[in-house]
Amino acid sequence: MAHGPDAVHQLVADAGWSYPVSAGRLERNYALESVQIDEKGNTMMLSELLVAVDVERFEDREDLERKLDPVCEAESEARSSGIVGRLKRTFLG
Numbered sequence: 001m002a003h004g005p006d007a008v009h010q011l012v013a014d015a016g017w018s019y020p021v022s023a024g025r026l027e028r029n030y031a032l033e034s035v036q037i038d039e040k041g042n043t044m045m046l047s048e049l050l051v052a053v054d055v056e057r058f059e060d061r062e063d064l065e066r067k068l069d070p071v072c073e074a075e076s077e078a079r080s081s082g083i084v085g086r087l088k089r090t091f092l093g
Helices: 005-015 023-030 046-053 061-078 083-092
Strands: 034-036 043-045
Touching: 005 023, 005 034, 005 046, 005 061, 023 046, 034 046, 043 046, 046 061
Parallel strands: none
Antiparallel strands: 034 043
């Protein structure tokens, strides 16, 4: 299963859209869509992901990957369930 930016690109492709694609259009059509953000299976709603990215549109697939990848990685890291990871986030931010 696709995850991260690839999962969002799959929504664009499945809808039959071409780039550029506005974040608003994605949100209007897929706001509650669950997007897998990492290989571990962590998910978040597309609307949450788009709010975190705070962009108007994606010019092409490369632009989508460049803008979404850091947010997906950060969210995946934040959801890491290991005790060491939790302690690091608590004390180091």
